[in-house]
Amino acid sequence: MKRSDVTKVNLFSKALVRNNGIARKIVLAVVLFSSAVTAVITAVELYLDYRGDIRGIHERVESIRKVYLPTLVESVWVVEPVQIQNQLNGLMNLGDIEYVGIVSDGKTQWSAGTQSSKRQIEIFFPLIRGNSGESVSLGELQVVASVDNVVSRLWDRFMLILVSNAIKTFLVTAFVLLIFQAFVGQHLEHIADYLRQFSKNVSSERPLQLRRSEGGRWRPDALDHVANAVNQMREEIMRSGAELKASNERLASMVKNSPLAIYTSDLNYIVSSWNPAAQRMFGWSAEEAIGQRVRFIPKDREHEYDNIATRLRNGESLDQVEAVRQRRDGSLIHISLSTAPLFTADGQPHANIFLVADITQRKLAEQQLQFQAFHDALTGLPNRLLLQDRFEQAKARANRANQRLMLLFLDLDNFKSINDTLGHDSGDAFLQQIATRLGTCLRETDTISRQGGDEFLILLPDLDQVDDATLVLAKLMEQMQLPFDAAGQEISTSVSMGVTIFPDDGTSFESLLKKADMAMYKAKSDGRNTYRFFDGAMDVEAVEHQFIRNGLRRALERNEFVLHYQPQIDLASGAIIGVEALIRWIHPQRGVVSPARFIPVAEESGLIVPIGDWVLREACRQAVAWQHAGLPELCMAVNLSAVQFKRDSVEQSVINALEESRLNPALLELELTESILIQNVEGVLNSVKRLKLLGVKLSIDDFGTGYSSLSYLKRFDIDKLKIDQSFVRDLGSDPDDAAIVRAIIHLARSLNLRTIAEGVETADMLHQLCAFGCDEAQGYHFARPMAADDVASYIRQAKITAVGPASNRRPV
Numbered sequence: 001m002k003r004s005d006v007t008k009v010n011l012f013s014k015a016l017v018r019n020n021g022i023a024r025k026i027v028l029a030v031v032l033f034s035s036a037v038t039a040v041i042t043a044v045e046l047y048l049d050y051r052g053d054i055r056g057i058h059e060r061v062e063s064i065r066k067v068y069l070p071t072l073v074e075s076v077w078v079v080e081p082v083q084i085q086n087q088l089n090g091l092m093n094l095g096d097i098e099y100v101g102i103v104s105d106g107k108t109q110w111s112a113g114t115q116s117s118k119r120q121i122e123i124f125f126p127l128i129r130g131n132s133g134e135s136v137s138l139g140e141l142q143v144v145a146s147v148d149n150v151v152s153r154l155w156d157r158f159m160l161i162l163v164s165n166a167i168k169t170f171l172v173t174a175f176v177l178l179i180f181q182a183f184v185g186q187h188l189e190h191i192a193d194y195l196r197q198f199s200k201n202v203s204s205e206r207p208l209q210l211r212r213s214e215g216g217r218w219r220p221d222a223l224d225h226v227a228n229a230v231n232q233m234r235e236e237i238m239r240s241g242a243e244l245k246a247s248n249e250r251l252a253s254m255v256k257n258s259p260l261a262i263y264t265s266d267l268n269y270i271v272s273s274w275n276p277a278a279q280r281m282f283g284w285s286a287e288e289a290i291g292q293r294v295r296f297i298p299k300d301r302e303h304e305y306d307n308i309a310t311r312l313r314n315g316e317s318l319d320q321v322e323a324v325r326q327r328r329d330g331s332l333i334h335i336s337l338s339t340a341p342l343f344t345a346d347g348q349p350h351a352n353i354f355l356v357a358d359i360t361q362r363k364l365a366e367q368q369l370q371f372q373a374f375h376d377a378l379t380g381l382p383n384r385l386l387l388q389d390r391f392e393q394a395k396a397r398a399n400r401a402n403q404r405l406m407l408l409f410l411d412l413d414n415f416k417s418i419n420d421t422l423g424h425d426s427g428d429a430f431l432q433q434i435a436t437r438l439g440t441c442l443r444e445t446d447t448i449s450r451q452g453g454d455e456f457l458i459l460l461p462d463l464d465q466v467d468d469a470t471l472v473l474a475k476l477m478e479q480m481q482l483p484f485d486a487a488g489q490e491i492s493t494s495v496s497m498g499v500t501i502f503p504d505d506g507t508s509f510e511s512l513l514k515k516a517d518m519a520m521y522k523a524k525s526d527g528r529n530t531y532r533f534f535d536g537a538m539d540v541e542a543v544e545h546q547f548i549r550n551g552l553r554r555a556l557e558r559n560e561f562v563l564h565y566q567p568q569i570d571l572a573s574g575a576i577i578g579v580e581a582l583i584r585w586i587h588p589q590r591g592v593v594s595p596a597r598f599i600p601v602a603e604e605s606g607l608i609v610p611i612g613d614w615v616l617r618e619a620c621r622q623a624v625a626w627q628h629a630g631l632p633e634l635c636m637a638v639n640l641s642a643v644q645f646k647r648d649s650v651e652q653s654v655i656n657a658l659e660e661s662r663l664n665p666a667l668l669e670l671e672l673t674e675s676i677l678i679q680n681v682e683g684v685l686n687s688v689k690r691l692k693l694l695g696v697k698l699s700i701d702d703f704g705t706g707y708s709s710l711s712y713l714k715r716f717d718i719d720k721l722k723i724d725q726s727f728v729r730d731l732g733s734d735p736d737d738a739a740i741v742r743a744i745i746h747l748a749r750s751l752n753l754r755t756i757a758e759g760v761e762t763a764d765m766l767h768q769l770c771a772f773g774c775d776e777a778q779g780y781h782f783a784r785p786m787a788a789d790d791v792a793s794y795i796r797q798a799k800i801t802a803v804g805p806a807s808n809r810r811p812v
Helices: 021-078 081-091 148-200 222-257 276-282 299-313 360-373 384-401 415-422 424-440 466-481 509-525 536-555 595-605 608-628 642-646 650-661 674-678 681-694 710-715 735-750 763-772 788-796
Strands: 097-104 107-113 120-131 134-146 261-266 271-274 318-326 332-343 349-358 404-412 447-452 455-463 484-486 489-491 495-502 531-533 561-570 576-587 591-593 635-639 668-673 697-703 720-723 754-757
Touching (some): 021 081, 021 120, 081 097, 097 120, 148 222, 261 276, 299 332, 332 360, 404 509, 424 447, 495 509, 576 595, 576 788, 608 635, 608 642, 635 697, 650 681
Parallel strands (some): 495 531, 635 668, 697 720
Antiparallel strands (some): 097 107, 097 134, 261 271, 261 349, 404 455, 404 495
16 A cells, blocks of 8 residues: 555544553553652642741740840840830741740740731740859740741742642643654554454455554664564464465365364264275265165164163263174174264254274284283283183182082193203193193193293092092092103103191182192102192291291391300321311200201301301301411311302402401311312312412312212312211221222322311221321211310310320320
8 A cells, every 4th residue: 555545644633642542541640740750840849848947936036045035034024014015026037936925933024026826836935144153034025936837838839839840731732742743643543453354355465554654773673573463473374374274185185085084963863974994994885874774773782772872962072981882794893983972052962073093903912812811821821810710600609518628739840951952932831731621631630731932730629528539639640650742752751749738738729829839749749750748848848947037138137146166186196287167056945956957058158158158257266366366276177068158259258258367278178069160160260270279278078979060079179178078977888888988098099189088986996097097077976076175175275195006095
């Protein structure tokens, strides 16, 4: 639009204040602000004038006291009435003084003027005359000043200021309105007109342009920013409109191409829209469905349909309700239905929308998952969850019929070797054949379950007596010994079974399973390939095992372990050359617990490692303590466990014990069992070499009872062989034991190793060992294991008696 086409705006033709809310607010703001400023300034000015006038009155009154009062006192002293009156009249000439008087004895003696003002300042000055060194009071001078003139002058000034400021305010307001209309108002009206036109034609491509010249010193200004914002809003609205149109098109495309069946109906379920997915899912085309009430509800499912219809009429929305529908060809499909009512602007339902997903495949998968949740994936047998459920059902029947049921725990013997030899695939095929063969041995009412690995559970319900299952157990044992064919390989195996009976051995599944497990391990310990019924002794043994295990965890913390020491004798000289440290557990309730009972548990649980560390530290500490007490240096023999070697902690434990105690490493002898040396030979060999570098001695404990190999005697830097007491015990009566002992001693001598015999209990044993050339011995014949203090006493009191050719003495 050209500027020449724009109608000129008369700034005074539109009744600015009357028709313009912003103008009214500006007028009000200017008036209020001007009035407030005027009021403050006027008040300050008037207050300052008032203070000045009052100060002048006080100054004039003060001048009376300073200038006129002395003269007046003298006049009153000599009582000169005329002179007194003249002086009072003269005071009246001072500004704003309207009355003066001399008061004596409560009466006015002389006065001038009258007190007629409403506002006064009244002051009294005492009249005092000195006479012969004394002050004589002659009365008081009363001075009254009028404030009425001050107030009158202030009021006149106030009215002048008020009128002048009102005129200024009017002129400023009018000027501001003119400026506002010229620079702001007309442009705002133009913007409003543009927006009204734009609201009628959103697609208009004409942007907003203000009716003023381009450029300028302070441009762009706020109006330019408003115009730019309006144009940006116009572009955003046009863009949003385009996006909305595109969105509607996409929505239509989504409905058309959606994999979900989407259709709408009126409140009577007459179809009003039907997308292609609905046609594919149900079989009716859009032409056939729209305008009709599609009959896809199976007759046996009409109650579900009625329930959905009722909820829709009540205004409810349904999300992913699973249902069954019938296709046009009569086949059934499982669907997930989401539906909701559609409402008019006033909130009244007028139609329904349906979104349907075909979940037939998912339902089949769920059924498969349901099967897998309660069955073993490899064999298809029920798993523990399903077995436990069937146990509860069988238990209920047994209680009603006063019957028994039996739970079997089967474990394949040596299955790990089959897996390692033939591979896991052959192992899996073998387990599947096991499951099949077990099924041929049982009734249909029996349940076989795979626990995992090579463990199976069998539930035999509805037994009138235990003997009813005896034939089943025998058949199972027989069938399991027959060879299997796994991937062309013939495999022979056997099973170990534990048997528990309900209700004799327990009433809960967990308790029966636990006891069946105990019975199975009993069968394995009894040679495998057999079955064992649970008995109370197994339970006692398990409880004892757990008691010891729990107690061991606290024994170190509570200092319940002590070391006893058994002297070791040099047979050539009869001297005490060392001791063996033997651990004892002093339990607070049970007293002394035998190492034979708690050492295996400690090794099984891994607690032997911290216990072994404690033994090493305590033994080294005690050896040094004996030296400090004046005893001769003794070699301290300490047993090591295979578990300590497996944890790779032996070397550091020995170093820590030697450093803490400051014991000479040559006085520490570590006793190793043969089982340590033959497991992980290279790793143990490296550990042994590092231990030897520390300077400690090494001996093989219980030599001859395990895998005695000459190769490790050659490779490991061993110092001593310890002959097991099982050979020494029958040395005098068993020629074979005597031959073994003699052979061990000769072997050690040929390898430059020393020998020590343990378990020497009689003089005959001692004489025979001396005859064979054994180097050292220990046993009850010399001394029992004893506490540290007793060892010290034993050494100090030792006496020598005859023992052999080299010496006919022994310690007593």
